[in-house]
Amino acid sequence: MSKGITPRSEDYSKWYNELVVRADLAEHSAVRGCMVIKPYGFAIWEKMKEVLDARFKATGHQNAAFPLFIPKSFLSKEADHVEGFAKECAVVTHYRLKNAEDGSGVVVDPDAKLEEELIVRPTSETIIWNTFKTWIRSHRDLPLLINQWANVVRWEMRTRLFLRTAEFFWQEGHTAHATKEEAVAEAELMLKEYADFMENYLAIPVIKGYKTASERFAGADETYTTEGLMQDGKALQMGTSHFLGQNFAKAFDVKYQNANNEENYVWATSWGVSTRMMGALIMAHSDDKGLVLPPRLAPIQVVAVPIVNKKTIDRLDDIRAVFDKIQSGLGGDVRFKLDDDDSKRSGFKFAEYELRGVPVRLALGPRDLDNGTIEIARRDTLEKMVIPIDEAADKITALLAEIQQSIYDKALAHREAHTTKVDDFDTFKQVLDEKGGFILAHWDGTAETEEAIKKATKATIRCIPIDAIEEAGSCVFSGKPSNKRVLFARAY
Amino acid sequence: MSKGITPRSEDYSKWYNELVVRADLAEHSAVRGCMVIKPYGFAIWEKMKEVLDARFKATGHQNAAFPLFIPKSFLSKEADHVEGFAKECAVVTHYRLKNAEDGSGVVVDPDAKLEEELIVRPTSETIIWNTFKTWIRSHRDLPLLINQWANVVRWEMRTRLFLRTAEFFWQEGHTAHATKEEAVAEAELMLKEYADFMENYLAIPVIKGYKTASERFAGADETYTTEGLMQDGKALQMGTSHFLGQNFAKAFDVKYQNANNEENYVWATSWGVSTRMMGALIMAHSDDKGLVLPPRLAPIQVVAVPIVNKKTIDRLDDIRAVFDKIQSGLGGDVRFKLDDDDSKRSGFKFAEYELRGVPVRLALGPRDLDNGTIEIARRDTLEKMVIPIDEAADKITALLAEIQQSIYDKALAHREAHTTKVDDFDTFKQVLDEKGGFILAHWDGTAETEEAIKKATKATIRCIPIDAIEEAGSCVFSGKPSNKRVLFARAY
Numbered sequence: 001m002s003k004g005i006t007p008r009s010e011d012y013s014k015w016y017n018e019l020v021v022r023a024d025l026a027e028h029s030a031v032r033g034c035m036v037i038k039p040y041g042f043a044i045w046e047k048m049k050e051v052l053d054a055r056f057k058a059t060g061h062q063n064a065a066f067p068l069f070i071p072k073s074f075l076s077k078e079a080d081h082v083e084g085f086a087k088e089c090a091v092v093t094h095y096r097l098k099n100a101e102d103g104s105g106v107v108v109d110p111d112a113k114l115e116e117e118l119i120v121r122p123t124s125e126t127i128i129w130n131t132f133k134t135w136i137r138s139h140r141d142l143p144l145l146i147n148q149w150a151n152v153v154r155w156e157m158r159t160r161l162f163l164r165t166a167e168f169f170w171q172e173g174h175t176a177h178a179t180k181e182e183a184v185a186e187a188e189l190m191l192k193e194y195a196d197f198m199e200n201y202l203a204i205p206v207i208k209g210y211k212t213a214s215e216r217f218a219g220a221d222e223t224y225t226t227e228g229l230m231q232d233g234k235a236l237q238m239g240t241s242h243f244l245g246q247n248f249a250k251a252f253d254v255k256y257q258n259a260n261n262e263e264n265y266v267w268a269t270s271w272g273v274s275t276r277m278m279g280a281l282i283m284a285h286s287d288d289k290g291l292v293l294p295p296r297l298a299p300i301q302v303v304a305v306p307i308v309n310k311k312t313i314d315r316l317d318d319i320r321a322v323f324d325k326i327q328s329g330l331g332g333d334v335r336f337k338l339d340d341d342d343s344k345r346s347g348f349k350f351a352e353y354e355l356r357g358v359p360v361r362l363a364l365g366p367r368d369l370d371n372g373t374i375e376i377a378r379r380d381t382l383e384k385m386v387i388p389i390d391e392a393a394d395k396i397t398a399l400l401a402e403i404q405q406s407i408y409d410k411a412l413a414h415r416e417a418h419t420t421k422v423d424d425f426d427t428f429k430q431v432l433d434e435k436g437g438f439i440l441a442h443w444d445g446t447a448e449t450e451e452a453i454k455k456a457t458k459a460t461i462r463c464i465p466i467d468a469i470e471e472a473g474s475c476v477f478s479g480k481p482s483n484k485r486v487l488f489a490r491a492y
Numbered sequence: 493m494s495k496g497i498t499p500r501s502e503d504y505s506k507w508y509n510e511l512v513v514r515a516d517l518a519e520h521s522a523v524r525g526c527m528v529i530k531p532y533g534f535a536i537w538e539k540m541k542e543v544l545d546a547r548f549k550a551t552g553h554q555n556a557a558f559p560l561f562i563p564k565s566f567l568s569k570e571a572d573h574v575e576g577f578a579k580e581c582a583v584v585t586h587y588r589l590k591n592a593e594d595g596s597g598v599v600v601d602p603d604a605k606l607e608e609e610l611i612v613r614p615t616s617e618t619i620i621w622n623t624f625k626t627w628i629r630s631h632r633d634l635p636l637l638i639n640q641w642a643n644v645v646r647w648e649m650r651t652r653l654f655l656r657t658a659e660f661f662w663q664e665g666h667t668a669h670a671t672k673e674e675a676v677a678e679a680e681l682m683l684k685e686y687a688d689f690m691e692n693y694l695a696i697p698v699i700k701g702y703k704t705a706s707e708r709f710a711g712a713d714e715t716y717t718t719e720g721l722m723q724d725g726k727a728l729q730m731g732t733s734h735f736l737g738q739n740f741a742k743a744f745d746v747k748y749q750n751a752n753n754e755e756n757y758v759w760a761t762s763w764g765v766s767t768r769m770m771g772a773l774i775m776a777h778s779d780d781k782g783l784v785l786p787p788r789l790a791p792i793q794v795v796a797v798p799i800v801n802k803k804t805i806d807r808l809d810d811i812r813a814v815f816d817k818i819q820s821g822l823g824g825d826v827r828f829k830l831d832d833d834d835s836k837r838s839g840f841k842f843a844e845y846e847l848r849g850v851p852v853r854l855a856l857g858p859r860d861l862d863n864g865t866i867e868i869a870r871r872d873t874l875e876k877m878v879i880p881i882d883e884a885a886d887k888i889t890a891l892l893a894e895i896q897q898s899i900y901d902k903a904l905a906h907r908e909a910h911t912t913k914v915d916d917f918d919t920f921k922q923v924l925d926e927k928g929g930f931i932l933a934h935w936d937g938t939a940e941t942e943e944a945i946k947k948a949t950k951a952t953i954r955c956i957p958i959d960a961i962e963e964a965g966s967c968v969f970s971g972k973p974s975n976k977r978v979l980f981a982r983a984y
Contacts, residue, residue: 030566030622031559031610039554039638046555062531063538067523068560068612068643068659069582072589074522076597086589086598090561092612093585093600095647097564097578105568106578108585108609117600118523120560120584120612130522140835146531151560151643155587167560343632 005355007288012232016283020161023291023355025278033159033166037275040356043299045169045278049149051201051296052171052273055193061145061173066127068151069118074126077251081125084218088155090120090166120153125219125244125270128174129252136176136266138257143186144176162279163236163492170274176249176266178256183267184222187243190271191224194239202277203294203408204228204284205415206238207438207487209463214447217270221245227462227487229415230283233436235462235489238280241271279492284411285380291357292380294407295400301335302396303358305349307365315366316340322364322374322389329393334400354379359403360396380407421485428476428488432457438489442482444475453477453488462487497847499780504724508775512653515783515847517770525651525658529767532848535791537661537770541641543693543788544663544765547685553637553665558619560643561610566618569743573617576710580647582612582658612645617711617736617762620666621744628668628758630749635678636668654771655728655984662766668741668758670748675759676714679735682763683716686731694769695786695900696720696776697907698730699930699979701955706939709762713737719954719979721907722775725928727954727981730772733763771984776903777872783849784872786899787892793827794888795850797841799857807858808832814856814866814881821885826892846871851895852888872899913977917968920980924949930981934974936967945969945980954979 005022006014021027025041028034037045053063069092075082096112099105121127128146136144149171159165173190177183191208198206211223220242228238249255249265256266285292295301304326306319320340327336337358339349346363353361363375374392377384380403387395418437422428431439443449443461453476454460468484475482497514498506513519517533520526529537545555561584567574588604591597613619620638628636641663651657665682669675683700690698703715712734720730741747741757748758777784787793796818798811812832819828829850831841838855845853855867866884869876872895879887910929914920923931935941935953945968946952960976967974 027623027626029559029619030563031561031619034559034561035557036559036623037557039556042556043554062535064531064534065527065529065661067521067526067528068645069523069526071522072598072600075589082589082598086591089587089589090584090610091586091589091600092582094583095581097567097574097581097583097611099578106564106574108583118582119589127521127523131519131528134519153560169557 005288005290008231015288016279017161019282019286019290023357025282026161028161031166033156035161035165035167037169040299041278044281044293044297045275047297047299048201048277049171052197053149055197056147056171056173059145059189059193061147061175064146064148065150066124066131066148068121070121070124070127072117072119074130075119077126078219078247080247081219081251085122085154088157089122090153090155092118092120121150122152122154123270123272124148124150124152124172125174125248126252129248129254129268132174132176132266133252133254136254136256139178139259142176142178142256142266143182145173145186146175147171147173160279162275162282165275168275170272173269173271175269176254177268178258178264178266180245180267183245183269184243187222187224187241187269187271190269191226191241194241194271194273195226198226198228198238198277198280199408201294201296202281202284203404203411204238204280205408205412207463207465209465209468209487211240211463212447212450212461212486214450215461217242219244219247220270221247224466225463227489228280228284229411229418229438229489230280230492231414232283233418233490235438235491236276236280236283237462237491238277239271239273242269244268244270285407286357289351289382290355292407293357293359295359295404298357298359299335300337300353300356300358301400302330302337302360302362303353304336304338304362304364305346305353306340307346307363307368312366315369318369319364322369323362326362326374326389326392326396330396334396354382360399362392362396378403380410422476423473425476428453428459429457432459432490436490438462438487440485441476441488442473442484443486444478444480444482446478449475449477449480457490459488459490462489462491497780497782500723507780508771509653511774511778511782515849517774518653520653523658525648527653527657527659529661532791533770536773536785536789537767539789539791540693540769541663544689545641547689548639548663548665551637551681551685553639553667556638556640557642558616558623558640560613562613562616562619564609564611566622567611569618570711570739572739573711573743577614577646580649581614582645582647584610584612613642614644614646615762615764616640616642616644616664617666617740618744621740621746621760624666624668624758625744625746628746628748631670631751634668634670634748634758635674637665637678638667639663639665652771654767654774657767660767662764664762664764667761668746669760670750670756670758672737672759675737675761676735679714679716679733679761679763682761683718683733686733686763686765687718690718690720690730690769691900693786693788694773694776695896695903696730696772697900697904699955699957701957701960701979703732703955704939704942704953704978706942707953709734711736711739712762713739716958717955719981720772720776721903721910721930721981722772722984723906724775725910725982727930727983728768728772728775729954729983730769731763731765734761736760736762777899778849781843781874782847784899785849785851787851787896790849790851791827792829792845792848792850793892794822794829794852794854795845796828796830796854796856797838797845798832799838799855799860804858807861810861811856814861815854818854818866818881818884818888822888826888842869846874852891854884854888870895872902914968915965920951920968921949924951924982928982930954930979932977933968933980934965934976935978936970936972936974938970941967941969941972949982951980951982954981954983
């Protein structure tokens, strides 16, 4: 390994960018704004997908696949929706290349122009609701609970690996219901599933809440969100769930017949989480030495490094045997790696596995063998301990659970220490600039005030927390009356 | 359920198209040539992915993700490659829409024209080799064994669900090696993995072989293929594995330093199977009543239907209890569904599960209960048997294995009955027209003869079988000498 990563204290943004690349998670591609997710990063994303997919299925959802392309006219059918997405989309206009007449290579064949342009999906509500139209006839067809794992494209001008890329990977749930109540319950259920996943797997505590009207998804009646807090005191929107009302049903004329043979428009939700969660995972826990991964999502949970040199190489087989025994003791579910590559020094390996965030590292040399002990290091606190070999498997099992919890606790303590109740605008600005984090403050409920605060401070209303306490107060900006505090922060 | 499907004997092609839609596997979307894969069809594809993904990982491959878009200039870097793909690709030329001035909706914003057009990937060799260039420095970085599950787009003019669609889903393996021998071994290994999967899961026997030069992948030095035979006597190419030589390494300047510090171009393979396998699965086994699915890929392996009416509804709980006990006896790995929906008649259900290809169907009514017996029906042969309830679990377990084998045996027998050795061109044409299937015939090895046969008969050389026996003969068309028979057929 060459030099270290820029410390967070020096330049948090640079630290993040370097870490993503150095830890082999992702890199920029030759296509502006599109990333390459490298095998190590993809293994973490696959783990996330696996857990989420099982949860979606357990709650009755089925996977399907819808086209990558959306006819331009479809986007226009829901007024807010097209307004939200038309300005940043990849447009397919032709379907053929041909050899340039001057022999300089291939050019677009002007004779192969599409009659109607196709948009690379930025999200799939329109193409899916056009399909649902033929799938839904009667109340017996409802609820229709569909999910899709897909790539989508939004032509962002400023991109950052995982956090904001032109192409990204996500799942999008799209459901149809007979009643408003059922649709709202679905949107709330998926919000809860997301929050549980984020807390129990990503080890990131999140605030569940409603977006204000101006921050809603384009075409939604209500957008629910999960907001996490990163180490630099900025918020990150980690997943959203939308109650779409009858907006798309009306735009695509999707009605069902109820038990009394009456026709009604159906009610809809959509919900999604994306590779953006990779960015959250990195920023919430990692340190100046590299990634800190929660054990439940770590591609390698335990790495075992034999410590031998030329003189002690004859002990290698004994060391391997001890590691094998420990691995057996852990059982097949623990992702264990033995690194006995003799072309790299152990110090180099230690640094590499710290960079990659492997939760538990074992080191075993001839002296340990003689003593019947082994060194165990945990990545999150960098603590080392030497314990009897016989106790290793139990200790590691306990440690994996402990690290998962400890990372979460640390992130929660950080959030609590960086959540401030504020009652006047000077303090509001001061807290934002000096301390950062979440601010709980009263707001008068108007888009004008929201916009004015954003302009003055770059802070936005992240959400109106679902569990906000009713209390009389006055807006931190306008002084007008308010009955609950909302959550402000500067955000990614 | 409404009327049945068109019988195969009447119109095989229509039978296929109707079956795909009626069995809820897939349907055409509003976007020309792009399909919607419906939940039931997607569940089969997911099962295929799960098995293949585990095999790829077991053979040392890692998943990653590369951009959807390929800069136009990249395609041009490998001469054969661009020739093969330029004529049928979706081209992104703009990145923004805007409101039309006449208020008629949105139009492409001419100010948002890309400097260089982007191609929606038809396959990813070029973008991946451009990335490998920075990943590969030394022999220590090799072999590099990468796979990607992705959607790709080829602008086909005539499309058919699963078999040939503009957008389709696949995996594409891309590997880099230090030596030619290693790369060839990799291409052959993956061919073998594909063939094993097709025979053991899809239950379709395949012929492994080499493509002729004119049928090779654009940019390959050798293309290996697996060819299956459908019930109508036409061949289907089910998966290919390519030895790419140093073609892409040279086009993208990818070299590695060997142990002696010498620089060499690396050697490459790529290999892929796609949703086309869904088409093969359907066409190889299904009948006029619907799908016949091999148990290993069936989303539902066993369906249990209680037979009660208004008079006997009080026995329903006892029937459910028996089904529960049978399900327990089968263990958690068997995909079991109890259908106790009382809004549908059992005759309707039987037809529906036959249409969907559920391998084993259980039916249990009051009289069976009294007798301690149960009716078991197998989908492949449509046989029914009545056996003691206590023996049901064991019988079903045995039956699932038996059906898997039996479907394969039937497909193999069909292939053997439809593989004909032919030594003169009149017989060649006659066999093609009257019997169909594979023809093993001598060929003089020239592209001219290959083309002439194709023109005259629409039959192509599917492959030169890997295990072709060396024997002296004369070309079925030109009479020139040949040393082995090759495999001809009309194909999808």
